[in-house]
Amino acid sequence: MSRRVVRQSKFRHVFGQPVKADQMYEDIRVSKVTWDSSFCAVNPKFLAIIVESGGGGAFIVLPLAKTGRVDKNHPLVTGHTAPVLDIDWCPHNDNVIASASEDTTVMVWQIPDYVPVRNLTEPVVTLEGHSKRVGILAWHPTARNVLLSAGGDNLVILWNVGTGETLLALEDMHTDLIYNVGWNRNGSLLVTACKDKRVRVIDPRQRRVVANNFEEPIALQEMDTSNGVLLPFYDPDSSIVYLCGKGDSSIRYFEITAEAPYVHYLSTYSSKEPQRGMGFMPKRGLDVSKCEIARFFKLHERKCEPIVMTVPRKSDLFQDDLYPDTPGPEPALEADEWLAGKDAEPILVSLRDGYVPLKNRELKVLKKNVLDHRPPPGHRRGPAAGASGLSRPALEEVLEEIRALKETVRAQEKRISDLESKLCQLTNGTA
Template sequence: MSRRVVRQSKFRHVFGQPVKADQMYEDIRVSKVTCDSSFCAVNPKFVAIIVESGGGGAFIVLPLAKTGRVDKNHPLVTGHTAPVLDIDWCPHNDNVIASASEDTTVMVWQIPDYVPVRNITEPVVTLEGHSKRVSIISWHPTARNVLLSAGCDNLVILWNVGTGEMLLALDDMHTDLIYNVGWNRNGSLLVTTCKDKKVRVIDPRKQQVIAEKTKPHDGTRPIRAIFVADGKIFTTGFSRMSERQLGLWDLSNFEEPIALQEMDTSNGVLLPFYDADSSIVYLCGKGDSSIRYFEITDEAPYVHYLNTYSSKEPQRGMGFMPKRGLDVSKCEIARFFKLHERKCEPIVMTVPRKSDLFQDDLYPDTPGPEPALEADEWLSGKDAEPILISLRDGYVPVKNRELKVVKKNILDSKPPPGPRRSHSTCDSDFSPALEEVLEEIRALKEMVQAQEKRISDLENKLCQFTNGTD
């Protein structure tokens, strides 16, 4: 008589649960743009969501603690002239976020710690280099101010946000629409998927494709790929019979998969989110109402199914919290921000433990907010692993650090756009009066900003007082 042996894993009992109703973010008009973007980006300070907006593109940024019903007049981040397609927080500065848009530009924004009174309309820097809409952006995991963008012009561009300059353009590598781009752990390699049904591993600094796999999944629907532990590549796609599949590949033998599993027959593209500390991949499908999670190990079948979190409402997008933003006192190993039509619902993944002590095995040292390299060092060929921090005492986000852009291009000295150009036509007799008006405007701006911060501080104190009396 055979006895089935259950595989031992500390993550075997991971379970997901939604937060209480008053901890959700409600009355948010999530964007209806047709795009396989996640529409949401989170960090230990903020949650950002791409929203519907008339006359251009916009996204909303909410402090994590500002839950409940969102005021319909809450300030937005606006500046794009067409819908926003992707957003991504800088891993080295929790107050800096980048956005990509149908207007062919990438913009980088500084978000203040306080809630502003008006829309944020002025980006720190605008990056122009694509000829068609930009649907993908991703920050470098270890180098300061290095940002990647990919557009419908089949072009991948690497930028130095600190100078506003283009570092590299990978323009002859993709023959069709790029579906997704992902970095490896130290940012030395890229993995891309494309409409030409190929997965490419690229060394961006040498501008070479070092490995390529045609048709990792036989279906015609979009493929996704990410790097996982030990440089392996995890893919999601569709079979010839339109069944959703997941695959695991080794670069040393890219022809045959280490693992290939069929899942179901749903139509939604599976978005993979990887936690390197636990080697767990979470799969979230557009239009699905579930999150499935798998542990990747060194033993067959290599991709082990753990569990499924299910809810009633289908998801329109998903945000994934970095490890340093989790609550270690509750054995939380992942947190998702699930977008519905009118709300954002945090989902908490926990491992049940009876002890209240810090669980070392669940929380190894994790990448912190300090970059390991400068942009010039990385471009010259240097690599470095992420600088790790301990979560034993929890992570406290650092205060607002301003992103400073040092322009090197002489063309940037041109006069600013807009109606202010007409000032140059004014007679010199009016220049003293004009200077006085501008000085008064600057003083009023500073006064308004100081009042905004004071109002925000008072609101936060009032919230704390209210919560304390409940």
């Protein structure tokens, strides 16, 4: 008589379940744009969803605890002149989110902790460099303010959001549309999937492809026969990859190991309604008291449904094996350090006592003054430059006046923000 050997794994019994009806987010007009992004981004403080919007592009940001029916007049984040295609929260600041659009721009936004009373229309910075629509965003995992964007021009651009400038532009590496982009754990390499059926591993600072020959896979797993796009989400702490089919109604999850056969099927979560998009909560946003190892935010036509993945345990104690130290919100490098060639592993935090999100930290953008690039001594001024007729003292006076006006604007913006916060408190009956 033969005996079947069962593979030992602490994740063998992972199961998924939806939350109760009153913990869902309802009456949300999810975008109908035909683009294969997740349409959703989530962090320990906020849930953001790309929505239908007339006259441009928009997305909605909800405090994570604000479940139930969403007011039809809830403020949106607007500013793009064409539909928004992708959004991504900054891993080092839970109040900062980037958006990419068909209008060829990337915008970075500061989201207040309180709910504003009107639409947010002014981004902290607008990044312009693509010639076609921008459909992919990915923040660097360890360097502060480094953002990657990929567009329909087959171009990958790395930005320093803190200065609003381009760090690197990776040209002539892709022959067709880029489908997806991901960083490795310390951000030294990135990987892209392209319509030309090639996967490229790229060293961005060296501007070269270090690997793209994947003709002989070490493991092959047949998924299904449907034509829907798969949205992959990988959790390095548990080595589990979750595959969510867009237009499908299931989430399949597999454990990845270092020994053959490398890929081990765990289970499938299925529901009745197909998903139009999916958000994936960072590890620090999970409820460790309930042995929760993953949380998804599944988008339907008019609602968002959280799905919780849990490992059954009888003990109420903190489960060290399920929750190793995980990347926290502090960056390990500055943008200039990374660009100069330095690498660093993420700064880890413990989840033993649960994670408490940090208060709003303002993103400051220090743009260089184009007037600082003065011609060298003795350089002849062209006719256009001489036409202004401004002497050096007069120019200095104008610049000083501009600086004073900017300070006045900043002070007024802060006053408006404080008044909005007080008005919000009065409206909610808390003051």
